[in-house]
Amino acid sequence: MAEWEIRKLHILRTLREQGTVTATAETLRMTPSAVSQQLTNLSARLGVPLLQAQGRRVRLTDAARLVLRHAEAVFEQLERADAELAAYARGEAGEVRVGAFSTAVPALVVPAVRALRAAHPGVSVRVREAEAEEAYELLAAGEVDLALSLAAHAPSAADPGFTRVPLLADPLDLALPPGHELASADRVRLADLAAEAWIFGGSGPWSDITRAACEAAGFSPYQGHSAAGWTAILAMVEAGMGVALVPRTAAVRRDGVVMRALTEERPHRHVVAAVRKGAADAPALERVLTALREVAAGLSGQERRE
Numbered sequence: 660m661a662e663w664e665i666r667k668l669h670i671l672r673t674l675r676e677q678g679t680v681t682a683t684a685e686t687l688r689m690t691p692s693a694v695s696q697q698l699t700n701l702s703a704r705l706g707v708p709l710l711q712a713q714g715r716r717v718r719l720t721d722a723a724r725l726v727l728r729h730a731e732a733v734f735e736q737l738e739r740a741d742a743e744l745a746a747y748a749r750g751e752a753g754e755v756r757v758g759a760f761s762t763a764v765p766a767l768v769v770p771a772v773r774a775l776r777a778a779h780p781g782v783s784v785r786v787r788e789a790e791a792e793e794a795y796e797l798l799a800a801g802e803v804d805l806a807l808s809l810a811a812h813a814p815s816a817a818d819p820g821f822t823r824v825p826l827l828a829d830p831l832d833l834a835l836p837p838g839h840e841l842a843s844a845d846r847v848r849l850a851d852l853a854a855e856a857w858i859f860g861g862s863g864p865w866s867d868i869t870r871a872a873c874e875a876a877g878f879s880p881y882q883g884h885s886a887a888g889w890t891a892i893l894a895m896v897e898a899g900m901g902v903a904l905v906p907r908t909a910a911v912r913r914d915g916v917v918m919r920a921l922t923e924e925r926p927h928r929h930v931v932a933a934v935r936k937g938a939a940d941a942p943a944l945e946r947v948l949t950a951l952r953e954v955a956a957g958l959s960g961q962e963r964r965e
Contacts, residue, residue: 666697667697667701669687670687670697671698672730675723675724686796705726707720707723707726709726731819731820734937735936738938742941742942753781754782754785754943755782755805757784757785757786758797758798759786759787760789760791762908764788767807767951767958768784768807768951771947771951775946775947778946779946782946782947791809792808792864794806798821807931807932808931808932809930810930811864819936822939823931823932824933824934825929826931826932827908827929827930827958828959830920830926831872831921831925831926832907833847833849833918833920834917839917846922846923847919847922849873849876849923849924853878856881857869857873857880858882858896858901858902858903859882860885861882868904872926889911890911892905893916905918
């Protein structure tokens with residue numbers, strides 16, 4: 660069993676996820692030569708080739724995939740062992756590191772922390788703000804215990820290394836300048852804005868979400884201006900330079916901007932939590948997940964009452 664070294668198996672799994680030796684080295688804070696040396700050593704000890712050259716890159720062999728299929732059960736069991744040891748040593752106490760994208764922090768994480776302080780004061784939460792895609796990368800690298808991300812950037816439900824927990828379908832509202840003809844209309848449809856100049860980021864999740872919502876309404880949005888921060892976006896909307904979609908939980912408002920809920924085919928962005936497989940059994944992490952679910956359920960209930 661000595662041949663099955665956990666550290667080397669972790670390097671092999673990271674290579675499968677990252678795709679290149681260089682990216683694997685960056686994720687694990689190693690040098691590329693150290694990554695190659697460790698995997699060569701693992702291959703020699705197991706007696707099977709694990710990597711095959713493919714141009715300037717490498718790919719995993721069938722033997723490597725077989726090894727990883729069995730190793731996933733080992734990784735999951737080790738996470739469970741860590742969770743049980745933590746429960747034995749600390750009871751209900753413990754620290755949970757949460758990586759979350761910016762608007763999820765005030766909307767979901769902060770209310771959950773407040774609830775935990777009242778119900779389970781021994782559970783502490785350490786928050787790290789990160790872009791939606793980066794939050795998952797931090798989870799994969801072991802730098803956070805729980806990641807709040809958008810569905811498009813979270814691990815898929817079929818990923819053997821992670822458990823994905825749907826939290827919230829966050830409605831998108833329309834930001835209009837006060838003099839816009841639809842600012843006081845009885846009903847507002849996204850399709851009514853097909854000829855408008857739209858304001859959203861040049862790339863990234865919000866660009867993808869805005870484009871997908873407009874395309875679902877039957878048109879491709881014309882990007883009049885590119886901005887990533889809500890302050891800049893709403894300032895341009897107020898100036899009549901365009902319109903924008905704003906997530907409800909972002910809770911961003913500007914006196915000179917009219918926020919309207921769409922009356923038909925209201926688009927949403929889907930917020931999910933992700934943890935490493937088996938880790939959700941840790942009591943402290945389970946309590947944080949429960950608190951996040953309760954906050955998300957409250958937000959969903961508010962939307963249904965509107």
